Amino acid sequence: MTKPLPKVRDSKGSVALGRMLGRGGEGFVYEIADRRDQVAKLYHHDVSPEKASKIETMASLRNDRLLSLAAWPLDLLRSTDGKPVGLLMPRVDGHKDVHNLYSPRSRKTEFPSADWRFLIRAAANTARAFAAIHETGCVIGDVNHGGVCVSDKATVRLIDCDSFQVSVGARRFLCEVGVPTFTPPELQGKPFRGVIRKPNHDNFGLAILIFHLLFMGRHPFAGRFLGRGDMSIEKAIAELRFAYGANRSTFQMEPPPNVPSIGITSPAIASLIERAFSRSGIQDGGRPTAKEWVAHLDTLEKQTKACRINVSHYYVNGLDHCPWCRLEAATGAVLFSFVVTNAPLGSNTGAIDVASVWARIQAIQPPGPAPSLPDWNQTAPSKEAVTLGRQRRFRNATKYTGLIATIVVLMVAMPAAAFIWIVGGLFVLSGVSKQPGDDGESAKFRDAVQRAEGHFKSLKARWDQDASDQRFATHLRQLQREKEQLLNLPNLRRHRYQELESARERDQRKRYLEAIQIEPAKIPGIGPGRKAMLASYNIETAWDLSEAHITKVPGFGPALTRELMKWRRVVESGFRFDASKGIDPRDITALDRDVADMKRKLEQSLINGPQALTQIRDQILAQRTALKPGIEQAGKVLAQAKADLSAI
Numbered sequence: 001m002t003k004p005l006p007k008v009r010d011s012k013g014s015v016a017l018g019r020m021l022g023r024g025g026e027g028f029v030y031e032i033a034d035r036r037d038q039v040a041k042l043y044h045h046d047v048s049p050e051k052a053s054k055i056e057t058m059a060s061l062r063n064d065r066l067l068s069l070a071a072w073p074l075d076l077l078r079s080t081d082g083k084p085v086g087l088l089m090p091r092v093d094g095h096k097d098v099h100n101l102y103s104p105r106s107r108k109t110e111f112p113s114a115d116w117r118f119l120i121r122a123a124a125n126t127a128r129a130f131a132a133i134h135e136t137g138c139v140i141g142d143v144n145h146g147g148v149c150v151s152d153k154a155t156v157r158l159i160d161c162d163s164f165q166v167s168v169g170a171r172r173f174l175c176e177v178g179v180p181t182f183t184p185p186e187l188q189g190k191p192f193r194g195v196i197r198k199p200n201h202d203n204f205g206l207a208i209l210i211f212h213l214l215f216m217g218r219h220p221f222a223g224r225f226l227g228r229g230d231m232s233i234e235k236a237i238a239e240l241r242f243a244y245g246a247n248r249s250t251f252q253m254e255p256p257p258n259v260p261s262i263g264i265t266s267p268a269i270a271s272l273i274e275r276a277f278s279r280s281g282i283q284d285g286g287r288p289t290a291k292e293w294v295a296h297l298d299t300l301e302k303q304t305k306a307c308r309i310n311v312s313h314y315y316v317n318g319l320d321h322c323p324w325c326r327l328e329a330a331t332g333a334v335l336f337s338f339v340v341t342n343a344p345l346g347s348n349t350g351a352i353d354v355a356s357v358w359a360r361i362q363a364i365q366p367p368g369p370a371p372s373l374p375d376w377n378q379t380a381p382s383k384e385a386v387t388l389g390r391q392r393r394f395r396n397a398t399k400y401t402g403l404i405a406t407i408v409v410l411m412v413a414m415p416a417a418a419f420i421w422i423v424g425g426l427f428v429l430s431g432v433s434k435q436p437g438d439d440g441e442s443a444k445f446r447d448a449v450q451r452a453e454g455h456f457k458s459l460k461a462r463w464d465q466d467a468s469d470q471r472f473a474t475h476l477r478q479l480q481r482e483k484e485q486l487l488n489l490p491n492l493r494r495h496r497y498q499e500l501e502s503a504r505e506r507d508q509r510k511r512y513l514e515a516i517q518i519e520p521a522k523i524p525g526i527g528p529g530r531k532a533m534l535a536s537y538n539i540e541t542a543w544d545l546s547e548a549h550i551t552k553v554p555g556f557g558p559a560l561t562r563e564l565m566k567w568r569r570v571v572e573s574g575f576r577f578d579a580s581k582g583i584d585p586r587d588i589t590a591l592d593r594d595v596a597d598m599k600r601k602l603e604q605s606l607i608n609g610p611q612a613l614t615q616i617r618d619q620i621l622a623q624r625t626a627l628k629p630g631i632e633q634a635g636k637v638l639a640q641a642k643a644d645l646s647a648i
Contacts, residue, residue: 143205
């Protein structure tokens with residue numbers, strides 16, 4: 001038996017409730033039969049006079065701008081006996097939780113055409129909504145990702161507005177709830193009851209949301225603590241341990257592996273981020289305001305350019321590489337869905353003529369091997385070395401002639417025993433009686449050889465690297481491989497399609513587990529802070545959970561790992577393989593996307609091949625011209641130094 005709908009009225013009369021749209025922590029949300037643009041929220045619990053007065057006060061503050069940006073209370077709803085039971089508010093259709101946008105995993109399905117420009121625009125529109133709230137004198141207070149919804153046009157609507165802090169004249173209605181991972185350091189660990197919130201508190205939560213959007217769902221305070229003990233996100237916020245900041249080493253923090261750095265944004269945005277999470281931000285007005293974010297984010301979107309490799313990648317103009325290509329290559333994750341614009345494989349529409357392109361590549365004249373260097377082995381010693389050598393040989397001849405004569409005389413004149421001692425002494429004396437300057441003369445020529453060898457080897461290493469035709473040959477071989485890969489793409493697609501056929505059960509299981517997010521799940525010991533930490537280490541769904549992955553996340557020991565794996569097993573027990581289902585169309589789309597992406601990259605590389613080879617050849621020839629005089633001169637100097645040393 002269907003339970004009858006509650007009977008309620010607003011300030012103008014009866015309100016006819018329609019079907020229930022949803023149920024949240026605070027109450028039920030219903031359609032209104034004759035008002036398609038409005039909904040009714042009925043609370044689970046009794047509405048206090050203070051709450052009722054707050055809703056009526058907010059309704060009196062509404063204006064067109066607020067209603068375009070927020071599900072702002074329109075009127076108080078009462079039961080037939082006059083008891084306050086809920087509120088009337090605008091209906092928010094076509095918008096999804098912002099978490100589905102900034103999380104790369106859910107973005108693929110919920111916002112498949114979103115690129116980084118879209119994320120920047122959504123961040124700017126979130127800031128616009130905050131600015132509109134602050135202009136009324138209200139404060140959001142309980143900033144969190146569940147209160148922001150985004151459409152497929154990047155427009156933003158704020159929901160759960162009845163929890164905002166509202167001030168009218170001397171009357172103030174407080175917000176006494178909050179999510180720790182969005183709470184500023186000055187309020188961390190403190191009860192919210194009785195706390196008067198300020199726009200600067202909201203500005204911290206806004207900066208968290210913007211960071212989530214710009215940096216692929218990462219939390220700015222979720223990092224690896226290099227000190228002792230566990231460092232939760234809440235504790236890191238309280239201690240200002242911003243894991244991506246310029247001073248992170250001072251706070252013994254480092255970001256998780258394979259994450260984008262602040263450097264992917266403009267200097268202006270990077271400066272705002274640093275301010276938002278710095279100690280100076282705690283001072284009233286110290287953090288960037290919502291209007292500041294709007295101005296700089298609008299500028300940032302205009303500063304982006306498309307990646308030449310992946311058309312779905314946009315990044316700041318001025319960077320020397322696409323950060324998204326690098327992150328996708330490092331992690332294997334798809335950050336932005338690739339839109340296939342090429343014709344299907346097998347169609348010649350838009351395809352290049354491989355044979356023609358390859359003929360142009362082969363027509364590029366190679367630089368040939370590096371010219372041979374002269375043979376300096378026949379270098380004659382210098383006159384100085386020859387003269388010095390003659391003088392040394394003459395002195396040695398004179399010395400040893402006198403020595404031999406002395407030995408002969410002693411052999412005749414002295415007994416055998418004495419003769420042995422005298423001869424030994426003479427040999428010792430001959431060894432220590434070198435002419436002054438002999439060692440210095442030799443050392444000078446040896447030093448000259450050593451210096452010349454060092455200089456020649458340095459130039460020779462550059463010659464072998466820059467004057468060789470190896471770079472040209474290597475690039476030509478790479479182009480050859482790419483040509484073969486391009487021609488083989490239809491076979492590659494058939495092979496991968498067959499793999500999908502044989503892995504249907506595994507892929508169905510994966511799809512099932514990927515659809516179950518950790519964020520809304522109730523898991524013992526895993527609160528919002530730990531969930532944000534998991535997300536910062538790319539663990540967002542039941543599929544992502546494994547002991548090997550979990551143990552790499554700071555703060556997750558054996559106990560929490562067991563709880564997570566237990567939850568995964570419970571979730572996985574609900575999976576049932578459907579043998580009647582073919583390959584998931586999304587897997588086929590992903591396969592075609594990957595193959596089309598490879599095709600485009602290979603074609604572009606081959607098209608650029610002639611120009612690239614020409615540039616490499618010209619660089620090699622230019623290096624030969626520049627290096628040859630120097631290395632020939634260095635070779636001559638070395639040969640001369642060796643010849644001189646040999647001469648003495």
